[in-house]
Amino acid sequence: MRIFKIHTIRFAVATLIATTGFSGCTNLEENLYSDLEEDSFYKNKLEVMQAALRPFTHMQAWLAPTGGNGFYYHSELAADQVAWPQKGRHGYDGGDHFRLHYHTWTDNENRMRTAWELMWTGVGFINNALSDIEALDMEAVGMAQEEMDEVIAQLKVLRAYHYMRIIDMWGNVPIATEVADVPLNPETRPRAEVFDFVKTELEAAVEKLPNLSAETVGKVNKAAGYAMLSELYLNAEKWSGTAMWDECINASEKVISGAGGGIGGVPQLSADINAIFSNTNSANPEALFQFQFSRKGGFTFDWGGFYMSYDYMKEVLDVGYGGWNAFVVIPTAFDAYQESDLRKQDWFLFGPQYKYGTQTPVKGTEEYAGRDLVYVNSIRRESEGDMSSEGSMAEGEENSGARFHKYKSGRLSDENYQENDYIIYRLTEIYFNKAEALMRKNGGTADQEAVDLINESKERAFDAASWNANKYTTANLTLEELLAERGREFIFEGKRRTDLIRFGTFITGSWWDHEATNDEQKELFPIPQTQLAINPNLQQNPGY
Numbered sequence: 001m002r003i004f005k006i007h008t009i010r011f012a013v014a015t016l017i018a019t020t021g022f023s024g025c026t027n028l029e030e031n032l033y034s035d036l037e038e039d040s041f042y043k044n045k046l047e048v049m050q051a052a053l054r055p056f057t058h059m060q061a062w063l064a065p066t067g068g069n070g071f072y073y074h075s076e077l078a079a080d081q082v083a084w085p086q087k088g089r090h091g092y093d094g095g096d097h098f099r100l101h102y103h104t105w106t107d108n109e110n111r112m113r114t115a116w117e118l119m120w121t122g123v124g125f126i127n128n129a130l131s132d133i134e135a136l137d138m139e140a141v142g143m144a145q146e147e148m149d150e151v152i153a154q155l156k157v158l159r160a161y162h163y164m165r166i167i168d169m170w171g172n173v174p175i176a177t178e179v180a181d182v183p184l185n186p187e188t189r190p191r192a193e194v195f196d197f198v199k200t201e202l203e204a205a206v207e208k209l210p211n212l213s214a215e216t217v218g219k220v221n222k223a224a225g226y227a228m229l230s231e232l233y234l235n236a237e238k239w240s241g242t243a244m245w246d247e248c249i250n251a252s253e254k255v256i257s258g259a260g261g262g263i264g265g266v267p268q269l270s271a272d273i274n275a276i277f278s279n280t281n282s283a284n285p286e287a288l289f290q291f292q293f294s295r296k297g298g299f300t301f302d303w304g305g306f307y308m309s310y311d312y313m314k315e316v317l318d319v320g321y322g323g324w325n326a327f328v329v330i331p332t333a334f335d336a337y338q339e340s341d342l343r344k345q346d347w348f349l350f351g352p353q354y355k356y357g358t359q360t361p362v363k364g365t366e367e368y369a370g371r372d373l374v375y376v377n378s379i380r381r382e383s384e385g386d387m388s389s390e391g392s393m394a395e396g397e398e399n400s401g402a403r404f405h406k407y408k409s410g411r412l413s414d415e416n417y418q419e420n421d422y423i424i425y426r427l428t429e430i431y432f433n434k435a436e437a438l439m440r441k442n443g444g445t446a447d448q449e450a451v452d453l454i455n456e457s458k459e460r461a462f463d464a465a466s467w468n469a470n471k472y473t474t475a476n477l478t479l480e481e482l483l484a485e486r487g488r489e490f491i492f493e494g495k496r497r498t499d500l501i502r503f504g505t506f507i508t509g510s511w512w513d514h515e516a517t518n519d520e521q522k523e524l525f526p527i528p529q530t531q532l533a534i535n536p537n538l539q540q541n542p543g544y
Contacts, residue, residue, distance in 0.1 A: 042136055045143050052133065052151050055125040055158055056220070060291045062118035063165070064422045065303050065494065068326075069114035071165050072494040074525065077101060079496035080511040081333035081487060084306075084326050085379050085396035088366055091326065098393050103507075103517045107526035107544045116528050119166055123176065126159040131179045153208035154220040160201040161228055167194050167239055168498055171524040171541060188527075188539040195232075195240040202229055211261025217282060217292065218421070223260030223267065224289035226251050227425040230433045238502050245441040252434035255288065255427065263287060267427040273460050274346055276426055277407045279416040288425040295418035307404035307492075310365055312373065316349075318356035318411040328401030329491075330512045334377050337488055340466040347491070349403040350375050356411070366398040375399050379512070392513050406492045423493070428457045432486055439479060446477040454485060479503065519543065 042048055062070030076082040077100045084097035091097070099105045105112065130152065138148050159177075166173055174186035175197050206225035210216050232239075233248035258266030268285040270276045276286045293301035308323025329348065337344035353362045353373045361372040367383040376382065379400040380391030391400075409418045435450040442450075451472050462470050472481070483503045487496060500506035501523050510516050521543030532538050 042132060042141060044141055045147070048133060048136070048141055048143065048151060051129045052155055053219075055122055055129065055155070056291075058118075058122050058125055059158075059162070060293075060422065062115060062122070063424070063494070064291060064301065065306055065492070066301065067118075068306060069111040070118055071115060071169065073111060074100065074115060074169060075494045075497040076327070076492070078103065079500055079506070080509060080514070081330055081491050081496050082327050083330050083379070083393065083401075083512075085328065085393045085400065087325060087396040087398055087400060090324075090366070091396070092394075101393055101514060103514075103519070103522050105525065107529040107532075107540065109528070112525055113528040113530055115169070116531060119162060119169075123159060123162050123166075124179070126155050126162070127177060127179050130155050130159075130177075149208050150210060153205040156201050156205040157209060157220050157225050157228065160198045160205075163194060163198045163201075164228065164232060167191050167198070168235075169525050170527060171239075172539065173527075174538070185535040185537040187537040192240045195236070199232060199240075202232065209260075212263060212267075212288065213261050214263055214283060216261075217263060217287070218290060221261065221289070223255055223262060224425060226254045226260045227288050227430060230255065230430055231425075234433050234437060235498065235502055243440070245437040248437035249434055249441075252430045252437070255430045256434070267430075269427055269431075269456065269460070271460060273342055274408065276423060276428075277420065279408065279410045279414065279419045281423065282419070282421045286427045287421070287423055288427060288430070290421040290423050292421050293419075300418050301407070301420050301422050303404070303407055309398065309403060312362045312365065313353075315355045316353045316362055317409075318413075319409055319417075320412055321409075325398060328379065328396070328403060329377075331377050331379065331401070332512045333487065333491065334402045336484060338466075338470060340462060340470065341488070342461045342463075343488060347404075347406045349405045350377070364398055368397070368399060373399055375402055377402055390513065404492055428489060429495075431457050432482075432489070436479075436482060439477075439482065444479045446472070446474050446482075448474060451477050454482070457489060458485065 042051070061067055063072060065072045065076075067073070077084055077097060083101050084091060084093075086092045086098075096109065096111055099109070133148070133151060133155070136143075136148070138145060143151075163173075171191040172188050173191075173194060175189050175194055176186050202225060206222060206229065209220060209222040209225050212221040212223035229251040230248055233244040233251055236242060236244035236247070254260055255267060262268070262285060263283055264285045266285075267288060270284060270286045275281065276284050278284075281287060282290070282292060291301070293299055302321070304319075304321040304323045306323065306326045308321060309325045311322035313322055314320065334344075334348070334350075351374060353375065354360055355362060363370055364373045376399055378391055379393070379396045380386045380389050381395050381397060383397055386395075407420050407422075409420060410416055431453040435446070435453040438450040439446050451474055454477060455471050459467055459471065483499060483505065486499050490496070490499075497506065500509065507519055507522050508516050521541065524541045526544035527538055527540050532540060
């Protein structure tokens with residue numbers, strides 16, 4: 001008889017702890033509050049669904065910008081748009097963020113180790129749920145074969161998504177699909193082999209998923225599965241060694257055409273650039289796959305900790321949260337926007353900060369204590385007279401850098417205050433994926449279809465008077481410009497490192513306070529040293 005460890009009574013029916021059978025990949029300790037015998041679990045469809053959804057709720061811990069140790073942290077802070085500089089007495093944190101920014105990380109990084117543990121624990125949750133659910137008597141739990149097949153397909157697609165993110169970070173990793181029978185110390189597999197596993201899993205399971213609709217928002221749906229395939233095929237050349245541009249185009253078209261469903265029938269671009277990130281975005285027709293956060297439901301999308309400055313920002317936005325003054329926009333990234341770009345105006349906090357609805361300046365509390373707080377596009381000691389240097393990661397101040405304002409919670413009095421969902425995939429990304437695949441298939445040159453796809457997205461960010469000067473043509477939409485536009489469109493969405501690597505500029509590019517390493521081994525992170533010590537069958541990535 002198997003025993004499940006349960007974190008709390010409230011989540012007893014859902015929290016099946018995944019470390020059993022995965023001790024070769026993680027070294028997580030669990031507090032055992034109660035035992036639940038397998039024979040007393042999975043008595044009905046509700047319990048099956050709760051167990052199947054548990055891995056999805058866990059995923060927000062490493063994917064969304066609500067924690068500083070997961071995929072999001074490493075994807076954004078290793079790239080050319082977001083940094084966490086030291087600001088006076090705050091933010092050095094043992095040099096963690098410096099090493100990530102400069103690409104000088106080691107195989108003994110605490111945050112990287114936590115990312116590994118969180119992501120592999122997610123795989124373990126899925127394997128545990130699959131093992132149990134596949135063995136159930138369908139009649140005993142009141143489920144039809146089609147319903148059971150759908151649940152199993154959702155879990156396998158979710159596992160494939162975990163592996164996509166894992167091979168993005170570490171490349172060569174084990175493949176583990178079992179719980180009880182998996183070797184205690186699974187062996188490292190080549191990245192291309194893991195890619196083939198992910199591809200096979202996705203292609204086999206996606207057609208069994210439910211269509212995206214208003215009723216399936218927040219679940220693993222067919223539109224989300226096609227979006228995953230679009231991304232997988234787009235990165236196939238880097239992740240497997242073989243380009244798959246036609247496959248990317250076809251998968252993208254399935255999303256665009258509505259073959260996987262959509263909120264409202266067929267996915268549609270939002271006319272307003274802010275709507276997809278608003279506190280009513282749960283029903284936005286551009287959304288394909290999302291975490292359904294809800295303050296009312298007790299599960300709030302709290303981006304404020306990392307992205308919000310200190311408590312005085314409560315007065316600026318009329319909200320109930322402040323932050324740690326952590327993440328800021330790299331000056332070169334902010335400079336990449338035209339002044340007429342509505343994204344520059346709406347997605348950032350910049351310049352003088354006032355109490356909401358007034359012209360009363362908010363005052364600083366650190367370098368600018370008692371003085372007006374003005375966010376500036378520089379990271380240097382201006383309070384000490386440095387008004388011209390490039391600055392550095394060690395020379396920030398409390399007002400350094402433009403700030404995040406892409407997701408907006410609404411005011412405290414707003415009925416939907418902090419009801420924002422976190423968007424994992426949206427239709428705009430699929431437009432970009434298809435356009436890039438068309439260009440790469442065409443030797444890097446844009447045809448009119450690629451131009452139209454990008455323009456349809458970009459036009460939302462300009463008024464009629466400035467659009468003609470900013471729209472793309474087949475002459476000016478180069479691959480270099482496409483990468484720049486991807487950066488402007490998807491800033492803060494946890495995708496930048498992946499894009500830079502695919503475009504070949506992650507190790508060859510220079511940006512603010514970062515010189516090119518030209519070290520191709522930096523395109524993969526090291527397997528954490530603690531994991532190598534636990535599992536002798538793991539092989540370290542080259543160069544570490």
